[in-house]
Amino acid sequence: MAESSPVRFGILGCANIARKVSRAIALAPNATISAVGSRSIEKATAYAQENGYPSTTKIYGSYEAVLDDPEVDAVYVPLPTSLHVKWAVLAAQKKKHVLLEKPVALNVKELDVILEECESNGVQYMDATMWMHHPRTAKMKEFLSDSQRFGQLKSVHSTFAYLGDTEFLENNIRVKSDLDALGALGDAGWYSIRAILWTTDYELPKTVTALRDPEFNEAGVILSCGASLSWKDGRVATFYCSFLANMAMDIVASGSKGNLRVHDFVIPFKENVAPFYTVEDSWFGELAKSIHPAPSEQQVNTDLPQEALMVTEFSNLVGSIKGEGSKPEKRWPTISRKTQLVVDAVKASIEKGFEPVEIIY
């Protein structure tokens, strides 16, 4: 793929997170920034300069203009969730491949509109869940898939929390009912739910039951919540997500033979090396005075940060479609939809007074 021409990205809007993805596009060997659009051309111009966009970048005073540019292959959409259907659908109709920031939609019905439009227009869809692309994730999966070392999955717990300050809790789009109405569930919970599904090879749970007493802001947006997931075969998962607790990004998975622990799964503490912890065949020492072995740390190096690997993977798929006429890869829309189904089920369970909600795929 590296030899074909790079995938040309258009950026819709000047969101803060787009700075990180813009850098990732610059770092990816098979991608380039081609255009940026904002509702204000002045804002787009300043943004392009601040973020070191190539001098060839086309600056537009609207999102439509980006979508109408024939030299844009793909768009990155970091807009508030409430705008995703409109702009992702329009992008697909204009034959632009779609890298969609999460939370991808307010519910699976909305997401299905996006996914159907991408499919019928033959464009690649991927959600911007960066940690999926870190080489550590593949290494951890190797361990989880090892029937000798990890065995059968029995239980998994994930936490993703960070502490919003007053400014965040008052003004951030993530707490606004008209912008990112899913609040902490859509923002932080999305990652924990994805993490849980990742441990089950994306086998959906049979039921999802929200933990009692989530916290809401005055507009009714979730600031903290959690849920338990059940597969009806003894496997259980729980998660907690919050804007009201110090940052934690944990996956703790118990298998019949081993355990996996990671404490920075969403964004590694360091950019170029990321740890995780495994232990196998733990047992009591003599007289149960001790336990052995202690977990051991595994380090995974990466030359490119996970977000650049995400852009590279997305651009590889786009390149195959453009250059070789391949079909879009279905794995990414599929796991995005499954994640959204569980997000929806948590929300429904909260609304039903913490009753279990069955997942229907």
Add this chain to the structure above:
Amino acid sequence: MAESSPVRFGILGCANIARKVSRAIALAPNATISAVGSRSIEKATAYAQENGYPSTTKIYGSYEAVLDDPEVDAVYVPLPTSLHVKWAVLAAQKKKHVLLEKPVALNVKELDVILEECESNGVQYMDATMWMHHPRTAKMKEFLSDSQRFGQLKSVHSTFAYLGDTEFLENNIRVKSDLDALGALGDAGWYSIRAILWTTDYELPKTVTALRDPEFNEAGVILSCGASLSWKDGRVATFYCSFLANMAMDIVASGSKGNLRVHDFVIPFKENVAPFYTVEDSWFGELAKSIHPAPSEQQVNTDLPQEALMVTEFSNLVGSIKGEGSKPEKRWPTISRKTQLVVDAVKASIEKGFEPVEIIY
């Protein structure tokens, strides 16, 4: 206390766990083994020899004989849970202080019989939850109590699991409905529930809801289960306990300002030094490319193992009662009872089809 005469222990039965506690009594500066009783005097004799009991130890062919020995101050009761009421009550009536192995009772009604008998006879009661006495536990509590470093507790998850082999799952008292009928909930769940209550300064949750789909053996004894606990103020806790997963002994606590993690809270990986992990004020680095700081390891040394510290603490209390006419310390029966209340609530929630159960103290 060290200068007064040591507390003289009688051991009821030859359970495997009693080997560890016998060594702890030998290590404790204020305790000594005075007698051991078994239903078979041959078994008791062999047990005393194998475990290096003092040559002065009196060997009895019944539990009653231990309780009738006026040179026994206190008993350690490692019998199956179904026998606790009978023998703990009889011990109290004979004015023996009671160190009771967990699970302490099959339900709080039974435990109340024991506690009332201990109280009316003026004897000390303590459950044998060893990790409570490790100096690491106090150090971790210091961190959790620090409003600047940890802040307000928001969420806690605990796991205690170990993998029973075929022999264990067929024959161990912990899976027998007539012996330890609470199964994994009473054995492993006890610790996770205690850990959760410990993080809340023993403030009981308002509701306890079992996770769906626990695993049972053919006799209906729990082999794995979990629950969520809610305090109705945004604090949530979850736990998972199991005889069917590789060993894990985790507490992961999220506060508004910091996080605590420990992976061997029940029995430390090493006997003389135990780690835990803290982090405070975590935040995103530039462009959210990284997270800082990483958690840091704290090491806590101990000269005496936690079980010897437990015996020392218990014997201090007994010594005060014997030597100074003090009243028994109420803290230990109180937290034991609260732990049992939550155990009972989890069991009740399972029996009610995973409905939330209110805790009434």
